[in-house]
Amino acid sequence: MNQSARQALRRGEGTAAILEAAEALFSEQGFDAVSLRQVAEQAGVSKANIIHHFGSKEGLYIAVLRGAVERCDALLESLEEGEPLERLRSYTRENLRQMFDQPEAYRLLLREVLEHGQERGRELATRVVGESFARLVALVREGQDAGALRREIDPGLMAIVLVACKVFLFQAGGVLRHLPGAEVTQDPDRYMEAVMTLLLEGAR
Amino acid sequence: MNQSARQALRRGEGTAAILEAAEALFSEQGFDAVSLRQVAEQAGVSKANIIHHFGSKEGLYIAVLRGAVERCDALLESLEEGEPLERLRSYTRENLRQMFDQPEAYRLLLREVLEHGQERGRELATRVVGESFARLVALVREGQDAGALRREIDPGLMAIVLVACKVFLFQAGGVLRHLPGAEVTQDPDRYMEAVMTLLLEGAR
DNA sequence: GTCTATATCCCGATAGAC
DNA sequence: GTCTATCGGGATATAGAC
Numbered sequence: 001m002n003q004s005a006r007q008a009l010r011r012g013e014g015t016a017a018i019l020e021a022a023e024a025l026f027s028e029q030g031f032d033a034v035s036l037r038q039v040a041e042q043a044g045v046s047k048a049n050i051i052h053h054f055g056s057k058e059g060l061y062i063a064v065l066r067g068a069v070e071r072c073d074a075l076l077e078s079l080e081e082g083e084p085l086e087r088l089r090s091y092t093r094e095n096l097r098q099m100f101d102q103p104e105a106y107r108l109l110l111r112e113v114l115e116h117g118q119e120r121g122r123e124l125a126t127r128v129v130g131e132s133f134a135r136l137v138a139l140v141r142e143g144q145d146a147g148a149l150r151r152e153i154d155p156g157l158m159a160i161v162l163v164a165c166k167v168f169l170f171q172a173g174g175v176l177r178h179l180p181g182a183e184v185t186q187d188p189d190r191y192m193e194a195v196m197t198l199l200l201e202g203a204r
Numbered sequence: 205m206n207q208s209a210r211q212a213l214r215r216g217e218g219t220a221a222i223l224e225a226a227e228a229l230f231s232e233q234g235f236d237a238v239s240l241r242q243v244a245e246q247a248g249v250s251k252a253n254i255i256h257h258f259g260s261k262e263g264l265y266i267a268v269l270r271g272a273v274e275r276c277d278a279l280l281e282s283l284e285e286g287e288p289l290e291r292l293r294s295y296t297r298e299n300l301r302q303m304f305d306q307p308e309a310y311r312l313l314l315r316e317v318l319e320h321g322q323e324r325g326r327e328l329a330t331r332v333v334g335e336s337f338a339r340l341v342a343l344v345r346e347g348q349d350a351g352a353l354r355r356e357i358d359p360g361l362m363a364i365v366l367v368a369c370k371v372f373l374f375q376a377g378g379v380l381r382h383l384p385g386a387e388v389t390q391d392p393d394r395y396m397e398a399v400m401t402l403l404l405e406g407a408r
Numbered sequence: 409g410t411c412t413a414t415a416t417c418c419c420g421a422t423a424g425a426c
Numbered sequence: 427g428t429c430t431a432t433c434g435g436g437a438t439a440t441a442g443a444c
Contacts, residue, residue: 014409032237035437049410051439114318117378125382137385153407156385157398164372165365172371174321178329181341181360194361202406203357218427239419253428255421 015053017043022064027107031061065112068105069128084143089196091139092162096192099170106170133159158199165195219257221247226268231311235265269316272309273332288347293400295343296366300396303374310374337363362403369399
């Protein structure tokens with residue numbers, strides 16, 4: 001049982017302790033690899049208690065997923081003022097920081113995309129990632145309207161490349177940092193800054 | 205039991221049928237979620253037979269992983285002649301096609317990076333992905349030497365962004381195709397072409 | 409809301425015949 | 427090289443007391 005689970009238990013919030021333990025375990029190992037016994041142990045409750053609160057293992061997973069989505073959405077609310085290009089920069093930078101601040105929640109969402117992206121692609125697109133993606137595309141469009149970005153570029157593609165670079169560092173950073181020539185990846189801020197510069201200025 | 209597993213069995217190649225079934229299952233569901241019973245069923249052999257050939261479930265997984273790495277490496281050998289920029293373009297395009305041609309093998313490798321990228325990062329970097337990454341960086345350097353790419357850009361970063369965009373489409377394509385504004389992602393060739401153009405010309 | 413005890417099932421691995 | 431039968435353990439889920 002970890003510290004904050006212990007605190008939650010002391011306050012009588014059994015479900016909170018369970019949710020926290022489950023999020024950590026599911027995000028690290030995936031749904032199938034985690035047993036209720038593990039969750040119960042880490043949360044400091046019994047297996048039966050989990051079933052009592054969430055009905056089944058899948059019910060617990062859905063509750064955990066819902067929580068992670070809400071938390072990630074809430075984090076993305078705040079958007080600084082300023083020039084479009086600078087807002088795009090800060091939004092992307094902040095977003096990457098949030099991923100590293102809340103790795104469990106983001107890993108869980110990414111796992112969901114990887115695992116069920118084919119069958120539940122439409123559902124995930126509309127309910128989970130659609131809003132924040134639309135916001136990013138709108139930011140790029142604002143940059144075009146303000147004359148800071150070329151009209152010819154596809155705002156959707158620009159947004160995708162930005163997200164791809166963020167996600168890739170988050171997922172593969174542990175491997176990238178050991179590749180000769182990939183030293184930029186060792187500092188997320190510097191990495192994202194370099195990506196933005198490359199995208200804006202171009203390689204040619 | 206699928207068709208090619210049936211064919212392999214008919215030829216007396218039990219191990220081949222097992223490896224093929226195991227690669228499909230491991231790449232779809234991950235190591236822990238797959239049972240020997242599933243593998244045995246899909247390969248048309250008994251559980252005991254698998255243990256007899258590979259010693260344990262982990263032994264089977266390692267054999268599958270080794271096969272996937274070898275196959276992916278072999279596919280990347282051939283490199284067309286021509287101008288550096290065109291070679292970079294065709295290399296990236298071909299690589300993406302290969303991912304979609306052999307999704308099981310690539311999904312398996314990506315899973316390995318995501319799951320064990322933290323602990324085994326150095327090992328994966330040197331033994332699995334190091335060589336092909338170095339080749340990509342070298343291609344970018346050649347472009348710089350030929351004067352087709354600016355000296356200021358970091359070849360490693362350029363390579364990472366290219367890989368990130370490839371991997372992201374491969375992983376999240378099922379979700380991306382349903383996002384308004386992300387229509388480019390519906391054709392891998394067109395997508396990769398658009399990414400290259402954006403990277404070369406820049407957005408500003 | 410939390411527990412213990414238990415039912416039922418499936419897991420990986422072994423033993424040994426053919 | 428392949429099989430059947432089985433062991434020991436851990437999985438999810440249920441029943442019912444406190």
